[in-house]
Each structure stands twice: as C-alpha cells, then as structure tokens.
Amino acid sequence: MSGIRAVKVGKVIIGGDWPVSVQTMWKEPLPIPGSPGFESALKRISGLSELGCDVLRFAVPDEEAAEALGALAERSVLPLVADIHFDWRIALRCLDFPIAKIRINPGNIGAPWKVAEVTAKAKANGLPIRIGVNSGSLPPDLRDSTDRAGAIVEAAEREVAAFDELGFSEIIVSMKASDVDTTIEVNRRFASRHGIPLHLGVTEAGPLIAGVARNTAALVPLLREGIGSTIRVSLSDTMESEVLAGREILACAGLARKGISIVSCPRCGRASFDTHAFTARWAQRLYSLEATATVAIMGCVVNGPGEARHADLGITGAGDKVIIMRKGEIARTISPEEADTVFEEELKKL
Ligand code: SF4
Incomplete structure (x- = not known):
C-alpha cells in the first residue's frame, strides 16, 4: 500500500495504488462551440487519449473560455481540468460544467474568502483541486530564502494547511522548478511528510530534446522511489510529444503501461x-494501438x-530486400516498396 490518498479526477484516480497518470495541457485557443474547430478539437482530444493521455488541462483566462471548456467537457473522452489564475469567479463558472478538476494557485486568487468559495463549490460538486507552487512565484517572505527547496516546500505546506482549515482534502499538490535537482529535492521532502498525491514535472523545461532530458532526469528517480501520482512533461512542443514523453518516462521508471514499445x-x-x-x-499509429x-x-x-528476433513484430533491411519477423521467425521477405503494405497486414495479426 502506497499510503497516498486517492483522488478521483473524472474516470481517472490519482494516488493510492493506481497507475501513475499522464497529463498534458491544451496549447491552442479554446474552440468556439459549434465551430468546425470545435469538432477538430474533440477529435484531437480523442487522439491524445489513444496515445496514452489520461487527463487534459486547459488554461481558462475568461468567462468565454469557461463556456467553451464546459461545452468540450460535455463531449470529451478525457477528464478535463480548468486552470485558473487571478479571478475566482471564472473558477466558480467552470464548476457549473462537467469538468473533472480545478487547478488554482491560491496565492494569486487573492482574499482567502475567494479561495473558500471555490473550494466550497468544488466540494459540493465532488471535484478535486490541484494546488501548488512554482519556484518563480514564491510568497514574498520566502523569495530570498537560501534554502530554495525548503522555501518551495514551505509555500506548498502553507497552502495545504489552508485547505485543511477549510476541511477540504481532495487535493493534489505540485511543486515546480525549472531545474532537475530542485524538482527532485522538493518532491522528496514533501513526500516524506505528507500522503498527498503529487503532480510531477519540470516547469519551463525547454524545447523537445532539452525538455525530455530534464524531465527524464528528474522524474525517473522520483517515480522509482514511488513518489508522484501523475506527471506532465512540459515541452515547447506538441501535446502529442508531451504525452509520448510521459509514456516513455513511465517505461524508464519501470512503470510501463500496456501499449506498443518501439525499438528502432x-x-x-x-x-x-x-x-x-x-x-x-x-510512430503515431503504433503508439495508438492497444x-x-x-x-x-x-x-x-x-x-x-x-x-527484430526479440520483438513481437520486426522489420529490417537486408540488402535490397526487407525482412519481416514475427516472434523470432522470418515471416516474409519482401521488396522495400512493399514494406508499408505488408507491415500493415502483419500489424493486424498482433
Ligand atoms: S543500419 Fe544496421 S548497423 Fe546501422 S544502426 Fe541500423 S541496424 Fe545498426
């Protein structure tokens, strides 16, 4: 037993002994309900789900975005999360729709009564809240601390205490830093003191290669220690790349889920x-298979x-031919021009 509290986010459970979930964040403007872009967005959400995304978060900057998110949430195959900064009224509006979680930063929502209002409505709707701290937005009295990791954990613990006082326990905590060592340190310290599910990720991790490297370096040791209940690999790249990176990081940590593993x-x-x-x-097609x-x-x-011999299905060049192997046996020898068609046929047999 992990000793970590389990929190329900739509059809996904974060924490407890449930599998570590993979998240990404929508990177486009929210589509207008009824527009062709709206249908495309739903299709893209389905594609993300097929690739292994479990939870999808949206920035909700205004009332119009809240309405659009609400309309998407009615039809989305994935649990959708509303990410709100500054204006508690937008959080309250989002809670009128079938979203699965709210993410707020209590520090920028303002007066405690505003946070209390959001919390009360989330509680009434049975929804969890992700709270957390970013190393770039610490409270003023902690900003100059020489113990950076300690300051981040302290800021997160203050938020946890505030939610405790509100009698609200359905929380997930994130503590984000843009460097590997701090990310590891803050999550280790917090996990040693609390059984609250942690959302892991290196923030502002950079473009594809740098971002994957930094997140892998930070997340794999934590996940191997049983720290972290959900992950998001922030990349200056597509949502699909974030999901696939998350999936591969879980595999590196020995937490591979079902799906295709590509050796190339x-x-x-x-x-x-x-x-x-x-x-x-x-790649996209293979990663989408169950x-x-x-x-x-x-x-x-x-x-x-x-x-190819060790794989369930292998394809390899062999002089001017291409060999298809199935579970160690040569299944077909074909020309390179036939490769896609024959590979498709063999894939169907998997
Ligand atoms: S082409 Fe052949 S030798 Fe070169 S990397 Fe691929 S399998 Fe290895």
Missing part, C-alpha cells in the same frame, strides 16, 4: 532501409535480425 535503430551508413522515414510514418507488444524497426542485417 539510429541508422548508419550500412542501412539499406530508411528507418527514420518508416518510424516517422508509423496491443502490448514490442515492434523493432531496423536498418540492416548487422543488428536488424537480432533485434
């Missing part, structure tokens, strides 16, 4: 099969047949 070679001068192009064409399997995409006979 980096390609070198020996390649007789363009693994980059093939992987790019197939089957649990390893797929190997290899360039030549040096390592190709070996890797």
